[in-house]
Amino acid sequence: MNVKTTPRITADRPLRVRGASWLVRPRGLLMAVTGTVALLTLMALNMRMGDIPMTLAEVVAATIGDTAHSFVVMELRLPRALTGALVGAALAVSGAITQAIARNPLASPDVLGVTQGASVTVVAVIVFTGATYGGASGTLALVGLPAIALLGGFAGAVVVYALAWRRGLSGHRLVLVGIGISAVFTNLKYWLLTVGDVNDSSRAMVWISGSLHARGWEHVWPVLSALAVLVPAALLGTRTLNALRFGDDTVTGLGMRMNRARGVLLLIAVLLAAVATASAGPVAFVALAAPQIALRLVRTAQPPLIVSAFVGAVLTVAADLLARSLFSPTELPVGVVTAVLGAPYLIYLLIRIRRERRT
């Protein structure tokens, strides 16, 4: 057969090495490079701040070499900045997967029950054990609370998943059940705060607004390990994620095992969000906004995972920078800033969706 032209597949360039072939999106590569530069700059700016003010040059010198500031920078400031970046990246990837599976830009791990599941569990533990154990501090705060948050987040997701499952998983049902369950958890959380001791409740309030204050290497490693394992795993599922935009029959006909693929990818999303929440508390809106921003930057139909991760990291570190400098020397929890920035974004998104539906 004589074929005149080779049809072009939108925006992707094939890269072929012997028998293997990959599709590469030049815009995606460009955005990843830009993202790295922006992220490093923001992290350095973030690391200038603190009781001992430093110049950018001093921060860089302390990170690379051994200067008088090295201890402060390496043991206190770098882990905080890194935790912010990693938590942001994990939330964003989690959000990107959730939005692709739910086929809905409003979906995020909050909808999966992870965030509120973690919050309500942590608040319950602080409120109920606070008095008995002389306050949720020491070992409990350091190891116990993240572990409890992880467990709670996971349990929340299991509840939502179980209730949304009916001979398969539909995106709409998942979102609706998720919103309902999250509302239940939220109210449970507020009820616990009101019945709890005043001191315990205020401690719990700090945790549930999402904060990067006093984050150390022990907060960095769990998120870093989770990202190192789960992001490559999610990338393997990218082709399935892209295919999810088609009807179930079409995708099944092409030989994909839909329910299994959805299940595995959702599990990855839940784990990422739970680990991130365990390290920094629920940092609002990053998981919702980052994938949508990344999608517009790279001009893909589905939120791109890697670029979403960069956008999430940049957003979170930038929000933390704002949180620390707005009312300096008073620091706001980073979650408060992301929530304040996120609310108008959510409204914008809702208006856009309404408009798209109408046309």
Next chain:
Amino acid sequence: MRLQAVDVKLGYGDRTIVNGLDLGIEAGTVTTIIGPNGCGKSTLLRALGRLLKPMGGQVLLDGKRIEQIATKEVAKILGILPQAPTAPEGLTVADLVARGRHPHQSWYRQWSADDEGAVAEALDMTGLLDLAERPLDELSGGQRQRAWISMALAQGTDLLLLDEPTTFLDLAHQVEVLELVRRLHGQAGRTIVMVLHDLNLAARYADRLVAMRDGRVVAAGTPHEVLTEELLLAVFDLDAKVIPCPVSGTPMVVPIGTRHTPQAGVTPKEVAVG
């Protein structure tokens, strides 16, 4: 037999639609399933294409139980085009057709030269090469349906199941799509199973007709054997005359109905029924 349903029981949830049905599809034939709305013909097609798991009985693909073959392997043998499929908005024709290559791809084999060739060939066969970079939503109904068939072709299977490929199309576009189906059959001897609503077109374009009612096969055979006045009454509760089509000689259904007022200047004449 390429594809066989053996004593299958099909349904959704508690509702049984097809019970104890047997059907064999022979290699290299164009088979069309006809029957009234809700008779289970689409359900049967979905089961043949392993989109629906039978509640009882089994579906055999080339003699093997279809659910025991890895779904990706099935996708290399059998392509199925669901009823009224949906694509994401803004998707181009080439992107849609490229999706058909999925069964031949993996994470380290995302877009081979084979894939490129198969997509170009599929577009060429359906006459869509010139429209390859146009968004799907800008095409006419007939072109869009051809694009979906193109996707199934890019899959490279010689067994195609098409669920109402002509729904929502005007008559000219229905003929266009069915001519394409016939060409696909002629070129590579593909085995094709379709569900169609239009009886005259079904008789015209199929080698074999399968007539269903209430989840059972009432008759199966050549269009001449199946499409009779008795069968129309039994399957569709339709009083009709069956006359030979003046173009192809295949049976043609003329419903009797009640409105027989002659148009001015035209007298209805008694037609000999073969």
